[in-house]
Every structure is written in structure tokens, then in C-alpha cells.
Amino acid sequence: NAGVMQNPRHLVRRRGQEARLRCSPMKGHSHVYWYRQLPEEGLKFMVYLQKENIIDESGMPKERFSAEFPKEGPSILRIQQVVRGDSAAYFCASSPPSSNTQYFGPGTRLTVL
């Protein structure tokens, strides 16, 4: 059973461009979470999604950030008009419906030039 997959692993964008981060949860997992880790800090919750629904987006910036988890395909975290402060590692986690344990992917390291 493959783990949580994230791609790309590294992403470089110039200020003003768009960044798209993808997350494929573990097989059988219908819950997806996104977290952000700024340099030298712990992880901070951004958004929690189930298939086709955003359950909790209270940790996500109100502007430029959006997330989706369609019926088919991976979850996408989209950052529009990136700024240098968006440079961070973005981690995705998944869990099955009946479990509290979250399993983390390898992360996407976004660098904004």
C-alpha cells in the first residue's frame, strides 16, 4: 500500500506566478489535510477536506490560497500570485474515515524567487 504521494517535491516560482501542489492520499483514505511549515518552525494546519467538500479551511489565508479534493484525482492546493513569504514546505496528510491517525506525505518545498 503506497503512502501519501505529493508532487512535485520541489517547486520554484517567481513572484506573481501560480503554484499548484498535488496530493494523492493513501488507498482507502477519504480525508485530506494540508499543513504548512515555514523555515525553522513547526507545522501549521491550513485546510481539511473530504471528497468534494471543504470541511475546515480556518487555517488557510483568505486570499490567493484555495484547495480542492475532487471526486476523481488528487487533492490540489493552489496558490495564486505567489510572494516570497509563501516559501515553505507544504505537507499533505490523509486518514481513513474511522481513524484519528494522520499519515503524512514527503512534502513539497516551494521556493519563491
Next chain:
Amino acid sequence: GIQVEQSPPDLILQEGANSTLRCNFSDSVNNLQWFHQNPWGQLINLFYIPSGTKQNGRLSATTVATERYSLLYISSSQTTDSGVYFCAVRRETSGSRLTFGEGTQLTVNP
């Protein structure tokens, strides 16, 4: 929101030494996980331990939920144990998010 405090913030050991890392949290939780973030940035699940004691090889963890703390024990440390250890909790009363502590940076020297 819930507060998660980890101690010590930094720890330097010689190979073979034992250590104890602590995680205090400010509210009732129904999920507590310990993670190891290795020097390449990968986040590795160590334990899911909302209460009780678990052991996995040289690592063990104990959570005393009524007193709101958890301990991670590392015995006979190896250089590959180096990295940051995070404790993360899910508050019992609301939501599904994990709240992370700031981590303990462990360096094991040969």
C-alpha cells in the same frame, strides 16, 4: 486554541546515550502523534498514542492524558536519530486538525 509545548528545544547527545523528550498540552485530546523529521525534511510517523505506553524498538512513548503530557524515550541513540521530533495533538472538543509543538532538535554525535 490548544497549546503544545515541547522540551527541551535542543538536545545534543553522544551516540549510545538515552534521552527523554517531553510534550505538554493545554486541553483534552483524542489524538496524539509523535513524528521524526529527518535532515532531508521527511516527516515520519513514530507513534499514535492518545494514552498509555507503546514501544517500537529503541523508541517508546507514554501519554498520561489526565495530566496532559506525553514522553518520548530514545534509548541507545544513533546518529540516524538526529533530526527534529514533533509532538502533535488533536483537541477532543473540536475539529480534526493536528496542532504541532515547535519540536525538539536532536543531534547525536558519533
